Amino acid sequence: MNIAILGFGTVGTGVYKIINQANRQTQNLHVKHILIRKNKKPDLPEMTDDIDAILNDKDVDVVVEVLGGIEPAHQYIIAALKHKKHVITANKAVIAQYMAEFTKVSKENGVKFYFESSVGGGIPWIQGLERALRIDDVNKIQGIFNGTSNFILDQMHRTGEPFNDVLMQAQQLGYAEADPSADIDGIDVANKLCISVDIAYDLFIKPDGELPIFGIRNITEDDMAHFDQLGMTVKLMGISHQVGNAFDYVVEPTLYYGDALEAHTTDNYNLISLHGKTIGVLKFMGQGAGQLPTANAVIQDILDIFQNKEHLKREFKSTFKYRSDLTKNNYIVRTEIDCSQLFKRFEPVVRGDYLVVHNVPVGEMHRLMKRVLQKDETAFMASLPEKREGAAK
Amino acid sequence: MNIAILGFGTVGTGVYKIINQANRQTQNLHVKHILIRKNKKPDLPEMTDDIDAILNDKDVDVVVEVLGGIEPAHQYIIAALKHKKHVITANKAVIAQYMAEFTKVSKENGVKFYFESSVGGGIPWIQGLERALRIDDVNKIQGIFNGTSNFILDQMHRTGEPFNDVLMQAQQLGYAEADPSADIDGIDVANKLCISVDIAYDLFIKPDGELPIFGIRNITEDDMAHFDQLGMTVKLMGISHQVGNAFDYVVEPTLYYGDALEAHTTDNYNLISLHGKTIGVLKFMGQGAGQLPTANAVIQDILDIFQNKEHLKREFKSTFKYRSDLTKNNYIVRTEIDCSQLFKRFEPVVRGDYLVVHNVPVGEMHRLMKRVLQKDETAFMASLPEKREGAAK
Numbered sequence: 195m196n197i198a199i200l201g202f203g204t205v206g207t208g209v210y211k212i213i214n215q216a217n218r219q220t221q222n223l224h225v226k227h228i229l230i231r232k233n234k235k236p237d238l239p240e241m242t243d244d245i246d247a248i249l250n251d252k253d254v255d256v257v258v259e260v261l262g263g264i265e266p267a268h269q270y271i272i273a274a275l276k277h278k279k280h281v282i283t284a285n286k287a288v289i290a291q292y293m294a295e296f297t298k299v300s301k302e303n304g305v306k307f308y309f310e311s312s313v314g315g316g317i318p319w320i321q322g323l324e325r326a327l328r329i330d331d332v333n334k335i336q337g338i339f340n341g342t343s344n345f346i347l348d349q350m351h352r353t354g355e356p357f358n359d360v361l362m363q364a365q366q367l368g369y370a371e372a373d374p375s376a377d378i379d380g381i382d383v384a385n386k387l388c389i390s391v392d393i394a395y396d397l398f399i400k401p402d403g404e405l406p407i408f409g410i411r412n413i414t415e416d417d418m419a420h421f422d423q424l425g426m427t428v429k430l431m432g433i434s435h436q437v438g439n440a441f442d443y444v445v446e447p448t449l450y451y452g453d454a455l456e457a458h459t460t461d462n463y464n465l466i467s468l469h470g471k472t473i474g475v476l477k478f479m480g481q482g483a484g485q486l487p488t489a490n491a492v493i494q495d496i497l498d499i500f501q502n503k504e505h506l507k508r509e510f511k512s513t514f515k516y517r518s519d520l521t522k523n524n525y526i527v528r529t530e531i532d533c534s535q536l537f538k539r540f541e542p543v544v545r546g547d548y549l550v551v552h553n554v555p556v557g558e559m560h561r562l563m564k565r566v567l568q569k570d571e572t573a574f575m576a577s578l579p580e581k582r583e584g585a586a587k
Numbered sequence: 588m589n590i591a592i593l594g595f596g597t598v599g600t601g602v603y604k605i606i607n608q609a610n611r612q613t614q615n616l617h618v619k620h621i622l623i624r625k626n627k628k629p630d631l632p633e634m635t636d637d638i639d640a641i642l643n644d645k646d647v648d649v650v651v652e653v654l655g656g657i658e659p660a661h662q663y664i665i666a667a668l669k670h671k672k673h674v675i676t677a678n679k680a681v682i683a684q685y686m687a688e689f690t691k692v693s694k695e696n697g698v699k700f701y702f703e704s705s706v707g708g709g710i711p712w713i714q715g716l717e718r719a720l721r722i723d724d725v726n727k728i729q730g731i732f733n734g735t736s737n738f739i740l741d742q743m744h745r746t747g748e749p750f751n752d753v754l755m756q757a758q759q760l761g762y763a764e765a766d767p768s769a770d771i772d773g774i775d776v777a778n779k780l781c782i783s784v785d786i787a788y789d790l791f792i793k794p795d796g797e798l799p800i801f802g803i804r805n806i807t808e809d810d811m812a813h814f815d816q817l818g819m820t821v822k823l824m825g826i827s828h829q830v831g832n833a834f835d836y837v838v839e840p841t842l843y844y845g846d847a848l849e850a851h852t853t854d855n856y857n858l859i860s861l862h863g864k865t866i867g868v869l870k871f872m873g874q875g876a877g878q879l880p881t882a883n884a885v886i887q888d889i890l891d892i893f894q895n896k897e898h899l900k901r902e903f904k905s906t907f908k909y910r911s912d913l914t915k916n917n918y919i920v921r922t923e924i925d926c927s928q929l930f931k932r933f934e935p936v937v938r939g940d941y942l943v944v945h946n947v948p949v950g951e952m953h954r955l956m957k958r959v960l961q962k963d964e965t966a967f968m969a970s971l972p973e974k975r976e977g978a979a980k
Contacts, residue, residue, distance in 0.1 A: 212722065212865055219721045316866045318718060322711060328612045328890050329605065329883055455848050455872065472605055472879040473709045479848065479870040486865040490722055497721050503896050 195500050198227040198248045198279075200270055201261035202241070205284050205311070208489025209258055219497055226254055229261075245270060249277045256496055259283040268292055275299045275307065282495045284311040284488055287376075290385035294398040297508050308495035308505060313339065313386040316487025317480040318494070319466045323393055324506035330470030332394045336433040339386040341462030341482040342369045342377035343410055343430040348460045351427060356415045369462055369483075379409035380430060380445040387432030391443055394468075395436060397512040399443075404516055406560035407445040412574040417528060420548065421449060421576070427457040428576050435521055439513060442520035444556050447576035449526070454579075455479070518557020523580075525551050525559055529566050529573035536562055550578070588893050591620040591641045591672075593663055594654035595634070598677050598704070601882025602651055612890055619647055622654075638663060642670045649889055652676040661685055668692045668700065675888045677704040677881055680769075683778035687791040690901050701888035701898060706732065706779040709880025710873040711887070712859045716786055717899035723863030725787045729826040732779040734855030734875040735762045735770035736803055736823040741853045744820060749808045762855055762876075772802035773823060773838040780825030784836055787861075788829060790905040792836075797909055799953035800838040805967040810921060813941065814842060814969070820850040821969050828914050832906060835913040837949050840969035842919070847972075848872070911950020916973075918944050918952055922959050922966035929955055943971070 197213070199206045206228065213223045227248045228240045236242070245266075248254060257274040259281060261267045267288045274281050276299065283289060289296065289309050300307035310320045314337070326332055338344050342364055349360045361378070364370035376382045384401040392398055399405075410430050421428050426449040434443040450457040455477060459465040464482025469475050481487035498505065527533070527549045534542045540551040554562075559575070566573045590606070592599045599621065606616045620641045621633045629635070638659075641647060650667040652674060654660045660681045667674050669692065676682060682689065682702050693700035703713045707730070719725055731737050735757055742753045754771070757763035769775045777794040785791055792798075803823050814821050819842040827836040843850040848870060852858040857875025862868050874880035891898065920926070920942045927935045933944040944952075952968070959966045 208865075317869065318711075318715060321718070322715075325711060325714070325887060329886055452845070453851055453853065455851055458846055458848055458851055460846065470883075472601075472883045474874045474877070474880050475872075476710065477870075477872040479868075479872070481867045484867070487867050490863075490865045493722055494718060501897065504894065 195222060195255045195496065196224050196226040196253045197256045197258060197496065198229065198251070198254045199225060199258045199260065200229040201259070202228050202230055203260065203262070204485045205260040205488045205492065206258070208485035209260070209492050212486065212489050212493055220493060222500060223493070223496060227251065245273075249273055254279055256280045256282060256499060258492055258496070259285055260492070261285065262287070264288050264291060271296060272299055275303050275305055278303050278305055280306040280308070280499050282308050282492055284309070284492055286312040286382065286385040286389060290388045290401045293389065293392050294510055297510070306499050306505070308498065309389070310495050311488045311491035313389050314464050314466050314478065314480070315341070315482040315484060316490050317464055317466060317478045317482060318491070319390070319478055320393065321494075322476065322478055323390060323468055326468055326470050326473055326476065327394065327506060330472050331436070332468050332470050333436045334434070334469035335387070335390050335394055335467070336431055337387070337390070337466035338429050338456060338459050338464050339383045339432045339466065339482065340377055340430060341464055342374070343383075344459065344464070345369050345462040346378065347410060347413070347428060347430065350413070350415060350418050351422070354415055354419065357413055378411050380407040383430060383432040383445045387434060387443055387445060391434050391441070392510075393506065393508065394434070395441055395512050395514045396509055397514050398510045399516070404518065405443055405445065406518070406557055408447065408560060408563060408575060410447055412572055413447065414574070417574055420546070424449075426451055426579070429456050429459070431456075436514065437520060439515060440517040440520050441514050442517055442556060444560070447574070449576050449578050451579055519555035521556050522553045523556060523559070524578040525554055525575050526578055527551065527563075527566070527573065527575045529570045531566065531570045533566055536565065588615060588648045588889065589617050589619040589646045590649045590651060590889065591622065591644070591647045592618060592651045592653065593622040594652070595621050595623055596653065596655070597878045598653040598881045598885065599651070601878035602653070602885050605879065605882050605886055613886060615893060616886070616889060620644065642666055647672055649673045649675060649892060651885055651889075652678055653885070654678065655680070657681050657684060664689060665692055668696050668698055671696050671698055673699040673701070673892050675701050675885055677702070677885055679705040679775065679778040679782060683781045683794045686782065686785050687903055690903070699892050699898070701891065702782070703888045704881045704884035706782050707857050707859050707871065707873070708734070708875040708877060709883050710857055710859060710871045710875060711884070712783070712871055713786065714887070715869065715871055716783060716861055719861055719863050719866055719869065720787065720899060723865050724829070725861050725863050726829045727827070727862035728780070728783050728787055728860070729824055730780070730783070730859035731822050731849060731852050731857050732776045732825045732859065732875065733770055733823060734857055735767070736776070737852065737857070738762050738855040739771065740803060740806070740821060740823065743806070743808060743811050744815070747808055747812065750806055771804050773800040776823060776825040776838045780827060780836055780838060784827050784834070785903075786899065786901065787827070788834055788905050788907045789902055790907050791903045792909070797911065798836055798838065799911070799950055801840065801953060801956060801968060803840055805965055806840065807967070810967055813939070819844055819972070822849050822852070824849075829907065830913060832908060833910040833913050834907050835910055835949060837953070840967070842969050842971050844972055912948035914949050915946045916949060916952070917971040918947055918968050919971055920944065920956075920959070920966065920968045922963045924959065924963045926959055929958065
């Protein structure tokens with residue numbers, strides 16, 4: 195199989211590396227082209243800056259898009275599919291925006307559009323989810339989907355250092371971008387949650403719609419110490435529930451007791467779970483990012499195409515409706531303003547510097563916090579665990 | 588596809604239940620026969636006690652063997668394969684004994700022999716392992732493979748109750764058999780570890796060979812309290828390492844610090860991990876037993892056959908050799924006899940009622956403990972974690 199890699203950053207380089215190690219089932223894979231930026235000097239004979247030469251090369255079977263960002267990734271993916279090339283991408287932002295279009299165009303052209311590496315990096319999450327869906331409806335998804343924010347929270351938890359110091363370390367280690375917003379404001383989690391929800395409910399929903407998102411930008415070392423005193427650990431989660439014909443989804447800081455696996459998912463690891471009627475709970479833990487784990491997932495998709503292993507078909511014809519009040523949580527809130535009035539319907543209880551509110555519909559909580567943030571841009575909140583599951587430490 | 592289920596116990600009933608719920612991709616599956624014991628009264632029209640009628644029915648595509656035990660399961664599986672029927676089994680004992688023969692006979696007859704449900708119940712472990720092996724060599728496997736022993740250890744840890752009381756609870760809950768030996772003496776873990784190792788190293792090794800096994804029969808509530816004081820949790824693990832051309836494998840009680848996911852795998856859950864060169868660590872957690880999760884895994888195999896999704900091919904031609912000294916661990920030992928002489932090469936240090944020994948080759952440790960058990964049949968041991976990984980609680 196001849197492969198063209200669009201983009202030669204971290205993941206693209208990783209794909210090239212793994213394919214060029216002679217091992218097991220990758221010996222039939224051959225990288226024919228690597229697309230680099232216009233006017234960049236090619237270091238390898240496979241490199242070119244001519245996308246049309248790649249698209250028009252009839253020997254190219256698979257295009258691996260690892261450019262990142264929305265454009266030109268979107269237009270290259272569509273063009274490659276229309277040139278009857280299978281497309282594999284690790285680019286969660288472009289998939290979350292254009293999943294329906296990519297699915298439609300790939301079907302029309304009789305080629306595959308696969309994206310295992312886009313969610314959970316090396317974790318076989320998309321595959322595990324699609325497999326579960328062969329038998330069960332999946333009625334809960336919850337995940338630590340973003341390694342950078344998990345690294346930051348874990349590091350703050352271990353060291354007691356302030357957010358900004360730890361963010362800087364993450365940037366120095368190459369875990370966080372110069373503009374860290376996608377990671378710390380929950381946008382990356384939103385993309386990955388939406389991709390997962392699209393598959394789970396066979397429904398196309400863009401992450402810029404009604405999805406409530408609250409990131410970790412405002413968390414302080416004092417918040418961390420307080421949660422620690424409560425015997426809880428905070429994680430940035432993407433969560434979705436389905437009940438009957440309704441679903442909800444949310445990205446928010448979530449507290450776990452020490453008996454939850456989430457509380458012990460350290461460093462930049464991801465942990466993603468599903469719940470199905472017959473399978474019960476399944477949890478997948480591994481490297482959610484990084485060159486070789488992500489490249490491994492890209493190559494798994496290539497091998498699925500090579501071995502003719504079809505992924506789950508998507509129709510996007512489900513009639514599920516989003517309900518912002520499907521789930522009610524207790525929340526802990528830190529703000530300098532007095533908002534007991536704002537939350538008065540939700541049994542607000544002051545606990546030191548924090549306010550605990552009860553049984554708040556998730557959508558309503560995020561609407562109220564937007565109002566709090568307008569007056570106090572340093573405010574923070576996290577959802578509380580429903581009850582202690584078991585008693586082991 | 589027409590299916591015959593051999594045996595109608597917990598798992599067989601579960602397979603029948605799930606297939607007869609009209610859902611998603613199981614609508615093409617049809618249970619045509621159910622084999623029940625000779626002279627047992629049939630409750631369902633599909634039931635028969637005539638194995639030959641099933642074998643000679645040309646409409647039967649898949650035989651699901653869920654009888655358990657070695658014979659007649661072994662002879663029925665071989666007969667079904669020779670009658671050109673795909674075979675799926677959840678029976679780890681018979682697979683661990685006859686993996687090579689089943690693989691050979693299935694190849695000769697152009698049919699599949701799949702066994703996802705035999706290890707990890709509903710966890711997609713075999714599939715996850717085979718998938719990882721498409722790209723990586725897997726150089727470490729470690730798992731909480733047995734839900735019953737995990738339930739017992741977790742319950743002792745939570746409640747402080749003695750082993751025998753908790754074992755009786757497990758028996759009352761239906762988690763443990765009247766003869767609990769397979770679960771508490773590590774035999775079930777040995778079977779599942781051997782099946783995993785067979786696949787990982789493409790090597791057939793029976794569990795009754797050189798595999799060192801130490802179970803949890805001798806653990807006391809005082810041992811539990813002591814481990815708790817040390818900040819550690821004990822789990823019955825199956826572990827294998829591979830280095831170059833050598834591998835080892837062991838079943839033994841293993842201590843974990845509180846930052847390990849293993850320490851937080853509660854109740855009767857399983858947690859199975861692999862390590863590969865490019866993928867890094869992957870962990871899979873879920874229901875390792877139980878009617879519907881196990882039946883779900885059986886049906887996943889049926890769907891793989893129906894959708895023509897081939898599993899990894901096994902040749903069993905690897906030249907890996909077992910080395911009993913490949914891994915060296917520190918161990919904590921409890922015995923009433925003075926064995927500082929026996930362990931004198933391994934820096935024995937007395938700590939209260941316990942002896943800690945250092946850097947002991949795993950095979951040697953198990954040989955020495957056999958000698959200890961001859962004099963003190965209540966002795967217990969567990970391997971100690973190498974070092975504290977990270978500092979989070």
